Amino acid sequence: MDVFNHVPTFSDAGPFVLLPAIIYGIYFLTSFGSRERGLPPGPPTKPLIGNLDIFPTGHIHLQFLQWAKIYGDVFSLKLMNKTMIILNNPTLVKEIIDKRSLSSSNRPKSIILDKLIPHNMNLGAGRFANETWRVLRKSSAQLLNADNFRNFKDYQYAEATQLMWDLAQNPTEWYNHIHRYTTSFAMGIVYGKRSPSIYSSDMKEFFSTHHKFLHAMNIDTMPPVDLFPVLNWVPEYLVQWKKTVTDARISHEALYYRLLSTVRQRREEGRGNGCFLEQALENSEEWGLTSDELLMNLGAVLIQGSDTSSAAMQNLLLCLVAFPDAQAKAREEIDKVVGSERAPRWDDLVNLPYTMALVEEANRFRPVGPLGLPHEMVRDEVVDGFLYPKDAVVWINIYAIFHDERYFDKPNEFIPERFLKHPYGVMEAVLDDPARRANLFFGGGRRVCPGITFAKSSLELNLVNLVWAFNLLPSKDPITGCEVLPNLDDYSTGVTATPKPTPVRIELRSEKHMQVMTHQFATVAEVLAPYEQELSQEDAHLLKEARNF
Template sequence: MQWLLFSAWRKAYGDIIYLNGAGQPMVIINRTDIATELLDRRTGIYSDRPPNIVGCEIMTGGLLFAFTRYGDTWRRMRKGAHEAVNKVVAHGLNDYQISEALALARSGLLDSTAWDGYLRRAAASLMLSGLYGEPPLESEQDPRVRYISTFNEVLTLAFAPGAYWVELMPWMRHIPSRFAAWKRTAEAWHRSGSDEFLRLFGRVQEKIAVGEDRASFCSTLIHEAGRYGLSTRENAWLAATMYAAGSDTSATSMSWWTLAMIAYPDIQTRAQREIDAVVGRNRVPTYADMPHLPYISAMVKEVLRWAPVVPLGVAHRSTEDDIYEGYFIPKGTVVIANIWELNRDPGTYGPDASHFNPARFLDEKGQLISGPPGTKEDGHFAFGFGRRVCVGKHVASNSLFIQIAMSLWSSTLSNVKNQKIDVEAYHDEGLVVRPQPFRVDIQPRFPEALAMLTQECELRDR
């Protein structure tokens, strides 16, 4: 688990570490002010991504948005993604988010043994509705998303360090496919991915043609095609990679939050007291309650700080020679910000930085604050840096807020009998890190909770 190794190296070698792996210069950043200086303030130099031959070049044809090299294609995709996300938010994404939060809380009360599957379904369903204007999912195994989920799993493994020799020996990319099974497999995934993502995008085009489209990310890309200059193929891959990035990370953050509720029951109780005082028990939480639920908002910040699901972020690459406090950083250097270490730095967050404590984001009056100096409005570094910051970060935070609020309004989450909880046990899936599988017991907080959730779900056809 490289992020833990890099954190240990900080103690031995310092806050900024230079490596040379097989001729590739690398810089590891373990301190917040260094990361913000290089990756935020000098973003013009550090906005590129290092080349990835299998995952980025072959499997996705250079169209995997988060990994696309810095240049014209990335700029056009960034503009389209940013504006399309804002359009979806303005045209009712919150309704989708509330519906999925209701369905999630209801499902947890009906059968808490399947909670992890419900988290995945909720995230996938929201992405499907927001991106493609599709009806919600009843199962994470729905055929509409099964392929994308499988593709995402394969792609995540392709980006794992050491997955393919060609990443260390780039000359291998020139080996003919008939002599390289790894290359044939990657090319096959690209062909099938292109077919599936174009099919999904084509469904939106067909609905627009007959006047039946709903507000969605893809419909915005289609209606505003002239503004963004993206081809149909680029649009299809952009939407699919937004789905892949958003669904997996959202579900994983909720899994870490669930573990925190089990491990820190006093924090759960404090959050429930706030919800009871603001919402009561005669209605469900809504986004109108957000300004009055600062502890829940702080909880969102804290879970993203305490357990960043991509602990090493996505590597940057310098496009010019640079000097930082006497360190020479040559052009082409791979720069990795150890998000895990930045988010748990006692110098930034205090001596309890390794503990889950939402109160660190509240002032003495209990009102929400952005966070320590240098952490920007997010209060953490999980969403990345500079021009490469996550375009959907507000959507992600809002989804976490309403799912957490709805779950704590209706339910109490507890450990199951004889299960030992270890908040430092990690399941590394390549880029994304989940907690080791665990079970949770979910019980209603008051007798009417399940009936109220069911009624609200029926009103929304969920």
Template sequence: MVSLTFLDFSLAALGVFILHRFFSSKRRQSLPPGPKGLPLIGNVLDMPSSYEWLTFAKWGEQWGDIISVNLPGQHLIILNSAHDAVEMLEKKSNIYSDRPTLLMGGEIVGWNSTLALTRYGERFREYRRYLTRIMGTKSALQSYHNLIEEETSKFLRRLLQTPEHVHKHIRKTAGAIILMMAYGYAVEEDEDPYVNQVDKAVTEFTIVTTPGAFLVDVLPVLRYLPSWFPGAGFQRIASEWREDLRQMADIPYELVKQKMREGAALPSFTSRLLESEKLTREKEFNIKWSAASMYSGGADTTVSAIYSFFLAMTLNPEAQIKAQKEIDVVVGNDRLPTIADRDSLPYVDALLKEVLRYNPIGPLGLPHRVSDDDIYAGYLIPKGSLVFANIWAIAHNPKVYSNPSAFNPDRYLGSNPEPDPREFVFGFGRRICPGLNLADTSVFLSCAMVLSVFDISKVVEDGVVIEPVNECTTGTISHPKEFRCSIKPRSSKAASLILPEAARK
């Protein structure tokens, strides 16, 4: 029988101590700094009710680029720098790619069926595979260049006829492009029911996914209250919005299936998948909801960016003039710009970048959920934390962008260009927007075509200049608040390029 000496015992104890230190070291790490909360409720009273990205950016000036916020049962980690977002959300995407369970918007209304809120797993990966085939790369998108150019030309005609409805025309055009790609559906020239349906559902998505918008997200037990119970009005809202979402996904999908049975379906994302996949109930679910994700996600982001372009041109005539001069030299005045002209229009391309930076489409984006404990920059990022990349703060960081409150496309030109905002405005890692190539191409072409034939300026009424204000809506997807601008053809020659030949006779 072997007896333990004092030395043996000491070495064994030291080994146990080292192992204990190793396995418990994570837990002794501190969270990132942030506002000091109160017992039990944490930072509930500190949380902003709107424009969260501005508050988080202000906190960043006090506590640094990585901030933690403590809510009852939930840690929030805010990243105010692109470097940290890349290091965590991209380089460690294996543990930073999940989504949280958003009770009201995800489970109760049903947006967790779309890519935006789908948890990380096989369904998410299948959605991404499907969407990558159609628009995940620039080469895949090339087959749709003619469609994008054709619909943008129609957009110009609508602007010429009723320029006061610019926002409505932007929505119609974005919807027309994506409905044709997703479902082979050609929109009606006047009011289109499908375009209206997606607009309604996406507006509701922005509201229902805003942190703190519904008390049931903070107190989940409320979900079991009947709709007639005092304080359960959210149940009635959820019922209505759930039906709006169902119609948005079901109606165009069923239309494709009907057209396929009739032999009249145009080629589309949905029809190709229905023809090529071995269909099961789960496969059909994934095809339907990946198409709905493409439709709902792409339309709203593109609308926001193009409306921001009109606001930027109204407020910054010097940038507009410079872009028009470049187009006149490169393209001339006998035709409209095309996607093929892009490489020859560096200032217009820089103008697009500045539109995306100046008013980011998703200022805070949707949260990533970390699926395992992590140590980053000496801080503990606990499993289950919600991690937000503050895209607005990244885009307005004065250490990265000189005079960030100024609209200045020249910042991307010359021998020392500032970072391309397209590297972060569409998100990070495996949760990056799959439609970024479509959005980038559509917005560029809209900018180039509009500038080639229209002058955008401030409205003058009774000799008084109406000054637009650069203010955006709060929510997951942010849009410029409604503003007025004057949109007029640059010349009679420009007007002749807009109208089809038949309309000029």
């Protein structure tokens, strides 16, 4: 053979070419989905899928709690090639989320969310902690600080008074009345426009828009486009999920641009009431709110927090029904401080330690954000010898932290007294985690929820009102007549653990309480008036009838 004129062929190379390809293929198949060296421990993985086959589809936090008991204060999961790390104690939250916030302040990439709210204009879920996010964060902090809250305490009290009135008139609709209160209060402080009825046009549009938004984000009904990005390449006219997302985005923008326009018109006509968006318009240059798109999304993200507030209040009411001894102790305390000749006031709260402890215990017992919102690592970090790699998704396991048997006596029992013995409810005989803080429920780092003051005050005031005015009782079985306690484990799954509508009995304590409540409802009409300038004729008529004592 003429070796100088011979041209090598693939068959001549034979195993020398195939062997590296085979080795790489074997390595890929065996390593894809495997836990990389240095990661925190976790359940055994399977090739390709990692832990995808055992990842819970509902009540995720309960399974995470069980894994925390097995694998410790931090564990990891692999969802195909994605890494997920779960933090189960306050010290790790402080170290990773608070101290190293520059490395952990991103949110995981969400193709669907990017389509719903483009350009990173979402304070809670926007992916990057970039300049746009910082503008929204700074503006929210200015609006939601404790000093500004004082400007709205009378309005919040007035809305809470209507909630009591609504419950007295139609107690079976308690679930919707709470929704009305939290949403109307949010719309009032943000847009200066309240809704006196769950059936108000603004309220119905808000709930419709919010439902579309949640439906578009529901992992049970939408394709796993973040795991399989190729699905995003399919044209919109061929797939329903993209049409669903587009419809939700159009509804979202239409609602919040319209509300922004209402605020701008009211301000130009000299009818302002000091709402958040008026303040934002007045300070737009200083705060960097340089476009209507920023202003629109600022308002939207502020009002959407009402959903979490509703869930927390609904959970609190159900805890009162499920634990009558705790309700009775709170009522005894409230009666000593308030009596029956007047309604509760803001300044009563400081004199009600057991009742305030009951609020803390309800939040601990059934946190409405059991895992908070996920973070994403911007760069590699190593803590206690474990790797937190770039692009890993990090969850704060709030439920596990507040059900940790090392710190909480009988964590699965409802014991408000624990918060009278210790500010964080932990056992007196143990050395508490030094990083524990009161606002762990609200996240951490640069992503901590700025609306803490508003959320906490709503729970405290309305709890006192509820127990002062009503006996909160279980429903009765229509056949046996036996009382049926609410199932506190019956709640929707997702980022927010929302209790499902449950029948309860809400009964006025006395005619005297009703007389005081009626007087109070009439008195707050003057406070509510500045927020009722754009009421529909239907809503105006409804209020006129309600206030015609």
